[in-house]
């Protein structure tokens with residue numbers, strides 16, 4: 001029964017993500033390209049009319065097909081619902097990239113079973129690369145239907161590690177200080193600008209690890225189940241589970257070492273972990 005409920009939602013999530021992709025692509029194709037851009041928490045934190053239109057599209061689809069389910073989105077917050085499942089959606093993760101046309105932004109959709117307080121399936125659609133990542137608990141992780149898995153790298157010094165930065169200047173100062181100490185200890189650092197895609201890149205072996213403080217549930221929930229189902233590990237820093245304080249995702253082999261380092265650097269530089 002529960003398995004069926006998850007499979008139905010995963011299938012629906014794929015369809016919603018494809019509809020969202022169509023809407024996004026229609027707004028950036030051809031000579032008519034025009035975005036209306038507002039700012040949110042700071043001048044660096046932007047949102048467009050496309051983010052809002054995509055979230056409305058996702059919410060309308062979910063509401064129609066699963067009227068009892070709860071829905072939480074980045075742009076409009078909690079849409080209500082009192083069923084046992086909750087949808088956590090980011091209409092465009094990587095909005096800054098989207099605005100600039102930098103090719104790293106995604107539609108991210110996670111489904112949670114509230115009775116277990118756990119994500120049961122997730123979809124991340126990388127719009128510029130036209131790749132659909134997905135996972136359901138216990139079923140493995142896939143990109144465009146092909147199974148994916150994490151790297152086997154066990155040395156942090158030979159690991160490619162991604163991170164990201166928040167929007168507040170003070171937070172960025174601490175994050176920058178941390179990354180400057182981490183850089184000499186790893187193979188290299190990447191900052192692509194879309195947390196959901198950083199996680200999928202860990203899942204499919206394009207990165208060995210990733211950490212970031214200050215993420216929201218819609219940034220990481222879908223990507224996190226994709227990493228775990230690809231054989232990787234996801235945790236917080238001091239906390240067991242990923243969250244606003246810290247999200248760490250790796251191939252598993254470097255997890256403890258990266259986590260230990262990130263927690264101690266965060267403590268030293270007054271950042272959250």
Ligand code: LIP
Nearest residue numbers: 093094095164165166193194195
């Ligand atoms: C953004 C991320 C980015 C992260 C930012 C922000 P948005 O999401 O995915 O990688 O560093 O803090 O959360 O605002 O583009 O949906």
